[in-house]
Structures are given as structure tokens and as C-alpha cells.
Amino acid sequence: MLEAVDVRRVLPGPPPVTLVDAVSFAIDRGEFVAVTGPSGSGKSSLLYLLGLLDRPTSGMVRVDGIDTSGLDGAALDRLRLERLGFVFQFHFLLPEFTALENVLIPIRRLGRLDDRAARHRGAGLLADLNVAEAADKYPGQLSGGMRQRVAIARALANDPAIVLADEPTGNLDTANGRAVFDVFERLTAVDGRTVVVVTHDIDLAARTHRRLHLVDGRIVRDQPVRASAA
Amino acid sequence: MAVTLLLDIALGHLRRRRRQTLVSVLGVALGVGFFVGVTALMRGFQQYFIAQVIDVSPHIVIKDDYRAARPQPATLRWPAGAVAVSGVKPRDEPRGIRNARAKLAELEAMGLAVAPTLQGQVILRYGTRDVPVSLYGIEPERERQVTNVERDLVAGTLDDLRSTANALIVGVGVAERLGARRGDTITAVAPSGVSMSMKITGLLRSGITAIDNGQGYALLKTVQVLQGRSNVVNQIRIRLADIAAAEPLARQIEARFLYRTESWEETNRNILGLFVVQNAIMYSIVGAILLVAAFGIYNIVSTVVYEKTRDIAILRSIGFGRGEIQAVFVIEGVVVGILGGLAGAVVGYALIELLGQVRFENVGGIMSGRDGFILAREVWPYLVGALFALIAAAVAALVPARRAARLNPVDIIRGAA
Numbered sequence: 001m002l003e004a005v006d007v008r009r010v011l012p013g014p015p016p017v018t019l020v021d022a023v024s025f026a027i028d029r030g031e032f033v034a035v036t037g038p039s040g041s042g043k044s045s046l047l048y049l050l051g052l053l054d055r056p057t058s059g060m061v062r063v064d065g066i067d068t069s070g071l072d073g074a075a076l077d078r079l080r081l082e083r084l085g086f087v088f089q090f091h092f093l094l095p096e097f098t099a100l101e102n103v104l105i106p107i108r109r110l111g112r113l114d115d116r117a118a119r120h121r122g123a124g125l126l127a128d129l130n131v132a133e134a135a136d137k138y139p140g141q142l143s144g145g146m147r148q149r150v151a152i153a154r155a156l157a158n159d160p161a162i163v164l165a166d167e168p169t170g171n172l173d174t175a176n177g178r179a180v181f182d183v184f185e186r187l188t189a190v191d192g193r194t195v196v197v198v199t200h201d202i203d204l205a206a207r208t209h210r211r212l213h214l215v216d217g218r219i220v221r222d223q224p225v226r227a228s229a230a
Numbered sequence: 231m232a233v234t235l236l237l238d239i240a241l242g243h244l245r246r247r248r249r250q251t252l253v254s255v256l257g258v259a260l261g262v263g264f265f266v267g268v269t270a271l272m273r274g275f276q277q278y279f280i281a282q283v284i285d286v287s288p289h290i291v292i293k294d295d296y297r298a299a300r301p302q303p304a305t306l307r308w309p310a311g312a313v314a315v316s317g318v319k320p321r322d323e324p325r326g327i328r329n330a331r332a333k334l335a336e337l338e339a340m341g342l343a344v345a346p347t348l349q350g351q352v353i354l355r356y357g358t359r360d361v362p363v364s365l366y367g368i369e370p371e372r373e374r375q376v377t378n379v380e381r382d383l384v385a386g387t388l389d390d391l392r393s394t395a396n397a398l399i400v401g402v403g404v405a406e407r408l409g410a411r412r413g414d415t416i417t418a419v420a421p422s423g424v425s426m427s428m429k430i431t432g433l434l435r436s437g438i439t440a441i442d443n444g445q446g447y448a449l450l451k452t453v454q455v456l457q458g459r460s461n462v463v464n465q466i467r468i469r470l471a472d473i474a475a476a477e478p479l480a481r482q483i484e485a486r487f488l489y490r491t492e493s494w495e496e497t498n499r500n501i502l503g504l505f506v507v508q509n510a511i512m513y514s515i516v517g518a519i520l521l522v523a524a525f526g527i528y529n530i531v532s533t534v535v536y537e538k539t540r541d542i543a544i545l546r547s548i549g550f551g552r553g554e555i556q557a558v559f560v561i562e563g564v565v566v567g568i569l570g571g572l573a574g575a576v577v578g579y580a581l582i583e584l585l586g587q588v589r590f591e592n593v594g595g596i597m598s599g600r601d602g603f604i605l606a607r608e609v610w611p612y613l614v615g616a617l618f619a620l621i622a623a624a625v626a627a628l629v630p631a632r633r634a635a636r637l638n639p640v641d642i643i644r645g646a647a
């Protein structure tokens with residue numbers, strides 16, 4: 001489903017900076033993976049590579065079985081639109097649009113649903129994330145937790161197979177952080193999506209299936225999480 | 231792909247910067263408005279001027295001289311030979327268009343309105359006053375078809391030239407300088423010294439100083455007698471239905487008859503050239519205004535790109551391509567351009583109405599009898615102005631839009647996190 005083969009990302013210097021170093025792994029469909037590691041270890045850099053926002057210096061990223069190394073920019077844009085959903089630490093909603101309109105942006109961009117069906121889907125997603133009442137509010141009128149849920153709803157708008165989240169709870173209190181992980185659990189267990197989440201929170205990381213631990217751009221540990229760890 | 235989505239995003243950005251958008255729109259509106267107003271003013275005046283000139287004068291004049299020396303016998307005899315004849319001294323031959331009657335007939339057969347004229351300098355004398363005038367000997371019936379002299383007569387008719395012996399029509403300025411009035415008998419003196427008593431039967435006011443202060447009209451036969459050049463015609467004057475055809479036809483006639491043939495454009499070249507300079511100056515000013523407006527658009531789009539880098543990264547992460555990001559910001563410029571164009575049309579219209587209200591003292595000359603601006607109310611300046619605004623807006627927005635498209639989403643997200 002999501003695979004990295006000897007992925008290396010080096011910023012051309014001088015001096016050259018190695019962000020991600022010879023990383024290899026394969027993540028299955030329905031897997032819930034935490035990426036952990038100290039600050040500056042390259043977690044975000046790895047996520048950008050998996051999310052096709054950045055290209056590896058060498059090695060290959062395979063998304064949904066597709067080798068992305070030979071694809072041009074437009075094809076990568078297309079893959080992001082159809083198969084990937086991003087959630088960032090800061091909510092990153094467009095301030096000029098209401099919550100519902102934000103969720104509708106990827107749907108409209110893809111253009112597969114007509115206006116009614118799109119609105120129906122958008123409203124459904126907001127309801128799934130318990131923020132139905134936020135639909136017609138602007139991001140500025142929402143609390144941090146609500147914004148992050150709207151952002152997750154937007155990431156799910158085009159029914160992506162893979163959801164990538166970079167410290168999605170970093171800005172939230174414990175209760176809201178748990179709620180976000182509840183959603184991720186459901187996405188993997190119920191919907192069968194793949195979720196990769198970067199987190200510093202050990203308790204939350206313990207709720208995932210598998211943990212990739214990075215140090216200095218290298219995977220130093222790749223191990224399953226025992227259910228009892230929580 | 232939904233263009234409406236890109237438009238929604240672009241409009242969202244502009245709505246956030248309402249004031250700056252308004253200022254940019256006003257900048258464009260001013261540029262377009264001035265373009266429309268200035269065009270109406272300039273073209274109004276120029277069209278009026280050309281109409282005045284074309285109205286009173288013929289469209290083509292065949293004169294009795296040559297632009298170049300005629301082919302010499304030597305070159306005619308050996309056309310392919312290495313013979314060149316230059317510095318040919320003009321032959322001392324009696325001036326006038328030879329076989330004028332045959333040429334008139336030929337031109338008339340082409341369906342043209344033609345009139346023969348003998349034009350020459352004379353001095354009009356009344357009491358102690360001498361006024362030099364350019365005296366045209368005409369045939370009233372044909373003159374009528376070729377110029378609108380008759381319309382500009384403020385006293386008398388062209389037919390008076392036939393019904394009254396030695397009748398003379400002069401410009402009002404001439405009469406004034408002579409101190410003579412209609413009905414007065416004055417003396418006309420030809421360069422040869424021959425003089426003739428003539429009676430002023432009509433007065434002419436064309437609005438063109440050169441005519442009103444320096445021209446006179448009499449019967450062709452009478453002028454031929456006065457100038458001592460019986461049966462001589464030194465100008466054939468032609469009027470056309472389509473004034474645009476004047477120049478090519480003039481060239482054709484000159485090639486046929488060899489006599490110097492001038493179209494109205496050639497005769498008035500200095501004035502038309504002045505118009506070109508006048509237009510260039512005015513349009514440069516308007517262009518400068520539009521340039522400033524374009525900078526306004528560049529400025530607002532640049533600001534939005536700078537402010538919205540985070541949104542650009544979001545859109546890229548959602549799956550928007552570089553082209554779409556660029557389109558969003560170009561659309562912003564184009565929207566300002568369209569709004570500016572529309573507002574500019576209103577400003578232009580208002581400007582024309584305002585100019586139409588302006589009244590000033592009669593300034594005389596070509597403008598005599600008018601106390602306001604002459605405005606050409608045409609549709610095309612609105613369209614051209616709006617089109618220019620749109621192009622300027624798109625180009626101005628393109629620069630920051632390309633910068634936005636080139637932004638790397640990863641750099642932005644890192645910067646924001």
C-alpha cells in the first residue's frame with residue numbers, strides 16, 4: 001500500500017544536509033503506523049516524501065502500488081488529490097471559506113460529484129467527525145479541536161486510501177488529541193485506510209499498530225506495538 | 231476542472247483585501263476612463279477638422295506641374311541603354327494642363343465628379359486698400375459637385391457668377407480687409423498688370439482662415455480673360471464618394487497623366503502629421519496611467535501571494551498543480567482588470583458628458599462658430615480601453631502568479647510549523 005525502498009533525501013549544500021537516510025519499509029492496507037523520534041530526526045521530511053510533496057534524492061516511494069519515481073509533477077498532483085489525505089499540526093484551513101466549503105475544495109477539484117452530492121458528502125464527513133454544527137462557520141469562529149476535525153474531514157474528502165498526519169495533536173489538549181486518534185483508529189479498523197501519523201506523544205503512539213522510530217534520518221526501530229503498552 | 235473553484239478562491243482573496251482591491255480597480259478605471267475621454271476629444275476634433283478640410287476642398291487636385299522631369303528623348307529612344315539624363319532644366323512652356331477637356335472627359339467616364347479650375351494670384355483693390363487673393367476660376371455647375379463652397383456662402387449663390395457680369399465671391403476676411411461689402415465693385419489686378427472691374431456678389435465663410443482671408447471665386451472664363459490665359463486650366467479638382475480611395479487614385483491618375491496629383495491627405499500632410507504627434511502624446515499619457523494601474527494590480531497580487539503562501543501550500547498538498555495556483559492569481563488580476571474596465575467605461579462616459587458641458591469663448595479659426603468641445607462618441611474606445619486594461623491586468627498579475635506557482639510547498643509548511 002505504502003512503500004519506501006532505500007529512500008534518501010539530501011539537501012544540496014553546501015554543506016549537504018541528509019534529512020532521510022536509506023529508509024526502507026512497507027506499510028499494509030489498514031495499518032495504523034506511528035512515526036516517532038527526537039526533534040530534527042527527519043519525521044516530517046519522511047512524511048513529505050511519502051505524501052509526494054517532496055521527491056527523494058534516491059530510492060523509490062510506492063503509493064497504492066504505483067512507483068512514483070518516474071511520474072511528472074502533474075501525475076503526483078493527481079495522486080495526492082485522489083489517494084492521499086494530509087493533516088498538519090496547524091489546522092491549515094482556508095480562512096475565506098466555511099468549514100463545509102473547506103471540505104468541498106478537494107471534492108470540487110476532483111470534480112466527480114455534482115454540487116448536491118458533494119455537499120451531501122461534505123456534510124456527512126463533518127457529521128462523522130462530530131463537527132456538523134461547524135459547517136457554516138468560518139475557521140476563525142472555531143476552536144482548535146474543531147478546526148483539526150474539519151481539517152481531517154477535508155483530508156478524507158476524496159476518500160483517500162492513505163492518510164498522512166504530521167503531529168495532528170501537537171496543538172490540541174489531551175481530550176481533543178484522544179478524539180483525533182479515535183478517528184484514526186476508526187479510519188484504519190473500520191474503513192481499512194492506511195494512516196501514518198507523526199507524533200511525540202508516547203501514549204498516543206501506543207494506540208497504533210506499528211511504530212517507526214527515527215534518529216538522524218534513519219529508522220532505528222521498526223516494531224509492532226503491543227496492545228498492552230497503553 | 232472546475233474554473234469556478236479557482237474563481238471562488240481568487241474572489242475570497244480579493245474580498246479579504248477589499249480596500250486595496252478597490253484602489254486597484256479605481257486605478258484601472260481611471261486609465262480606461264481617460265483613454266475613452268481623450269479619444270472622444272481628440273478624434274472629435276480631428277474628425278471635425280478633416281471633415282471641414284475635406285468639405286471645402288476637393289479630394290484630389292491635378293496640378294499643372296510635374297514631380298519629376300519627364301522622360302527625355304534619349305532615354306525614350308534607348309530605354310535599355312546605359313543612358314542617364316539628369317539635371318533636366320524645366321522647359322519654358324506655357325503653364326496649364328494640356329488637353330484639359332479630354333482629360334476631364336476621361337475622368338468623368340470613370341464616374342468621378344470633376345471640375346476644371348484656373349487658379350492664380352491677383353490683387354483686389356478697393357479704394358486705397360490692396361488685398362492679395364488666390365482667385366479660382368470655376369464653372370458653378372461642376373464646382374458644386376466637387377466642393378461645398380456653396381454651402382459656406384453667407385451671401386449670394388454660385389449661380390450669381392453666371393447671371394452677373396464679372397461677378398466675384400470672396401472670403402469674409404477678404405471683404406473685411408478691403409472694407410468692401412456685397413454689391414460693391416472693386417478692381418482685380420493680375421500679375422501681368424491687366425485689371426478688371428468686378429462686382430462682389432457673394433461672401434464665403436468656411437471657418438478655415440486660409441480660405442476666408444485669402445480666396446476668391448469667379449467664373450472660369452472671366453478669370454481666363456483676367457489672367458490673359460484663354461482656355462487654360464491649371465487644376466482639375468476631383469471629389470470622391472470614398473475619401474479613403476483618394477491617395478491610391480491620385481497615384482493612379484498621376485501615372486496616367488504625369489501631372490502632379492495630390493490627394494487631400496498629401497495636401498494636408500503637415501496637419502495630419504501634427505495629429506499623429508498629438509495622438510502619440512495623449513496616448514503616452516494614457517499609457518502611463520494604465521502602467522501605474524498595472525503596477526497597482528501587480529502590487530495587490532504580490533501582496534496576496536505573500537500573505538497566502540500558507541494557503542498555497544495547503545492547496546498544493548490537496549493536489550492542486552502549479553498551473554492551478556498560477557491561474558488563481560492571474561484570475562485575481564483579471565477580475566481587477568474586468569471591474570476596472572467596467573468602472574472605466576462609466577468614468578469615460580461621465581468624462582465625455584462633462585467635457586460636453588464645457589463652454590468657452592468663440593476662439594475663431596477652424597473652431598469659429600463653436601463654443602464647446604467636439605466629441606466623437608464611438609463604441610470602440612470602450613472596447614479597446616477595456617481590452618487594454620484586461621491585458622495589462624493579466625500581464626501584471628502573471629509575474630507574482632508565476633512566483634506563487636514556483637513556491638515549494640514543503641518550504642512553506644516547514645516555515646509555518
Ligand SMILES: Nc1ncnc2c1ncn2[C@@H]1O[C@H](COP(=O)(O)OP(=O)(O)OP(=O)(O)O)[C@@H](O)[C@H]1O
Nearest residue numbers: 011017019037038039040041042043044045046644
Ligand atoms: N531547508 C533546510 N535547510 C537546512 N536544514 C533543514 C532544512 N529542512 C530541514 N532541515 C533539517 O533537517 C532535519 C530534519 O527536519 P524535520 O523537520 O524532518 O525533522 P522532524 O523530525 O520533523 O523534527 P520536529 O520533531 O521538530 O518536527 C532537521 O535537523 C532540520 O533542521
Ligand SMILES: [Mg+2]
Nearest residue numbers: 043044045166
Ligand atoms: Mg516535524
